[in-house]
Amino acid sequence: MDLLDRTLAALDWSVVLQALSTHARTTRGATAALQPRFCTTLQEVGDTYAAVLEVRDLEAVGERVPVGAVTDIAPLLERAARGLTLEGAELQAVAACLDALVHLRTWVEERDAEIPRLRLLAMPIEVDGELHGVLSRSFDAGAPPELGGLSGREYPELARLHAKVESLRSRIRSTLDELVRTGLGDALQDRYVTQRDGRFVVPVRADRRRGLGIVHGRSQSGETVYVEPAAVVELHNEMEEAARELHREVGRILGVLSRMVGRFAEPLQEALDAAEAIDLVVARAGWMRALQAVVPAVGDDGVVSLRAARHPVLVLRGIDVVPHDLGLDDRRRGLVLSGPNTGGKTIALKTLGLAALMVRAGIPVPCAEGSRVDFFSPVVADVGDWQSVEGDLSTFSGHVAVLRAVLDAVRPDAPHPALVLLDELGMGTDPAQGAALARAVLEALVERGARVAVTTHYTELKALAAVDPRFEVAAVAIEDGQPTYQLLWGTAGESHALAIAAGLDLDPAVLERARSLLSRGTREVSDLVQKLEEERSGLARQRRELEARAAAIAEQEAALRQREEKLEERRRTLEERLSARFQARMKAREQELKQTISLLQARPDLRT
Structure with missing residues (x-):
């Protein structure tokens, strides 16, 4: 496996x-x-x-x-x-x-x-450097296709051969153009030049083809044949030989360059x-x-301290993810997650596993700054239905096969601690025996130094933290009968199987009968847990209301402070204006007084 x-x-x-x-x-x-x-x-x-x-x-x-x-x-x-x-x-x-x-x-x-x-x-x-330089000089984006992109400046022989081919082609065209105009008379079916088998030809009437040159094809009707006039046959031969020589030279250069690349x-x-x-x-x-991920601190002590961790797959899907704080260390080696289905237990489990894998892959983790995820090896997850995991095994047999492989993979002498994630441990069999097996597996894993997180509906596992300090419990929060997808640490969660069934419109008589079949102790524990959850829900609602009131009061106080600041600003502005006016008036009076004194000094007669 x-x-x-x-x-x-x-x-x-x-x-x-x-x-x-x-x-x-x-x-x-x-x-x-x-x-x-x-x-x-x-x-x-x-x-x-x-x-x-x-x-x-x-x-x-x-x-x-x-x-x-x-x-x-x-x-x-x-x-x-x-x-x-x-x-x-x-x-x-x-x-x-x-x-x-x-x-x-x-x-x-x-x-x-x-x-x-x-x-x-x-x-x-x-x-x-030599290879880079040779390749850089060898090619020209404007090179003719016949040169395979090779530069005629870098390879003059290519340029010479290409020029020869083009010159012969030009001579052939001009010769044929002249024959079409004047040399073939009424033997022509039409006055144009085309190509057949790579050679230039002219359309000639089938009954006038004799002695004109080499026939390279005929029309569907058979009335027209395509003739290479004798006047250009030798020119064609020379052009084809030059083209073959050009092709050989291009191939030779490409071969030299290819071998250089190969070295x-x-x-x-x-x-x-x-x-x-x-x-x-x-x-x-x-x-x-x-x-908006971060690089967490990474150690080798088996510590996980995730702050506001978000499941990356849900984030990628554009879902507004409720972040989780998740923690494991040498003192708390095991985490038991409980609560109703669809409440977010498995999401929390997967978030923990993905964070460990992302660290191993050097990928930043979507969580808050200050988080820590240590190096775990191996990271193992048993999540989902393992029916037929090996051949024709049943769900429980497949589950046990996985647990056996997990126990084999977690060694106490390993250089790094393992991280094991188990969803619904001990499922698919008698509940009492399944719970006992689940506890034994958890104890064996933590004794080997592994860090373990498990989801469960078993009451025996929910109570594990009360008897084994190596384990911590957490429950997915429920408010008004609906999951909030938040974790409540130190609390065991009720599975709410009957409540969920009622919400799915199962026959009330069946539900009542199911409740009556519960043992008195089970009913009392379930009622107590449900009452505690209702009280937590009420307290959470009150807390939100108080927080909302506090926020409203804070907003009002901020508005009052802003208003006071504006009033204070207006007061200061008004005082400054009044002071400025007073100063201006005083300066004006001082100026008048100085003028009067100057006048009296200049005109003593005015003193009387």
Whole structure:
């Protein structure tokens, strides 16, 4: 049994990879992103995340990693390495890719101090200068098709042969044009020049063809034959020989260039792999931006401390996800999630597993800053119906087969702790025995150092935290009979099987009979849990109302403060205006007084 494949399928890992691939900028990067690749060491995770943060920071200020022009020339390199000759267009594709690789390497080197991790990734990008130069000079976008894109300036013999072919073609055309005008008279069926079998011909009446030249075909009616006049037969032969010589020379040059590419196929493949690795970092940074994800702290102690974690698959579907705080550590090695179906237990379980897988893959996690997800190996999930998981096994037998494989995979001497996610553990059999088996499995897993999260409806497992401090319980919250998809830590949740059945319009008499069949203790516990949930629901409603009132009061206080600030501003403005007027009047009076004093000093007679 391949637990990894089953875990990836159970957690919808392919959906994550598909979304990741859309952020790649090359076909190689997009293809590589679809493959489940996981870091094998904590150091590798740290290096990958460091590179992602480098790209994030660069692109946040408008820089863009120029990896998109690197094309997948790996098949061409493989053919060239086997000694096969590439077509001109294929060699031009190689040349363009080498340009892109050189540009990428130069771009990274120019920012060496800012992006040391990307610099390490780019180190294998080595392009031989001679090969790059030869390929760059060898092709001309305006070259005639007969030259296979090769440059006549770089290869003068090609230019000479091509000119010879064109000259002979021109002579043939001019000769035929002259014959059509004056030389063939009424032997012509029509006055135009066309081609048959690669040679220029003219349409001639079938009864007048003798002695005019070589016949290359006839019309459907048989009344017209297409004749190559004798005057151009030798010219045609010369042109075809020149064209064959041109073709041979083009093939020879393409062969030389192909062998040159083949000699460097291995380092060029390494350069492509390095560019692919850089593109995968770019894709991770794009994912980080799109999902508002973060790089969590990563250790090796089996700690999970997720803050406001969101299920990435639901986020990708555009669903408004209720975030979860999820935690496991050496003290709380097990988490038991309970509550009704469709309440969000399995979503929380999958969120935990996907976060661990994303860390192993170096992919940022959609959660809040300050989160931590340690390095787990293996990550195992038993989620869903495992009927026929191996041959014709029943649901329970298939379930046990998975549990056996899980227990085999979790070793106490492993270098890293395992993370095990179990949905409805112990299902498909007698409830008492199923609960006992489930507890035994959980205890065995945590004793081996694993971190375990499990969803359950078993009362025995819900009570596990009360007797084993290694376990924590949490319940999905219910308010007014509806799930809120939030987790309540330290609380066991009621399954609400009868209430859900009532909500689905099951016969009330059947429901009442089912309730009467419950043991007194079960009914009392169920009623107590339901009463507690109703009280929690009421308290939560009151809390929301109080929070809404507090928010309204805060809003009113803010409005009052704003009004007071405006009034204070008006008061200050008015005081400033009055002060300015008073100052102006005082200055005017001072000026009048000075003038009066000056006048009295100048006219003593006015003093009396």
